[in-house]
Amino acid sequence: MPNIKSAIKRVKTSEGRKAQNITAKSSMRTAVKKVEAAISNNDGAVAKEVFIPAASKLDKAAAKGLIHKNAAARKKSRLMKKTNAL
Secondary structure, three states, X not given: OOXXXXXXXXXXXXXXXXXXXXXXHHHHHHHHHHHHHHHHOOOHHHHHHHHHHHHHHHHXXXXXXXXXXXXXXXXXXXXXXXXXXX
16 A cells, blocks of 8 residues: 555545446446347347447547547447348
């Protein structure tokens, strides 16, 4: 445990940021799984409907640095390709 006041503060802030990152990443994964579930059920209308918030969450995660921007683009591209194939 740090003894210096500024180091103590850094530990507290990094823990808070870590919690926010975990929440954001989890909601992103959940949104992607909803799209994949709709695709596996061959439900094109629902897949297109849930794709929009999933794409938004992927973009936000990339903007915050949780995932790489190319990874977000790749995931969105693959989801959209599967959704349009239905």
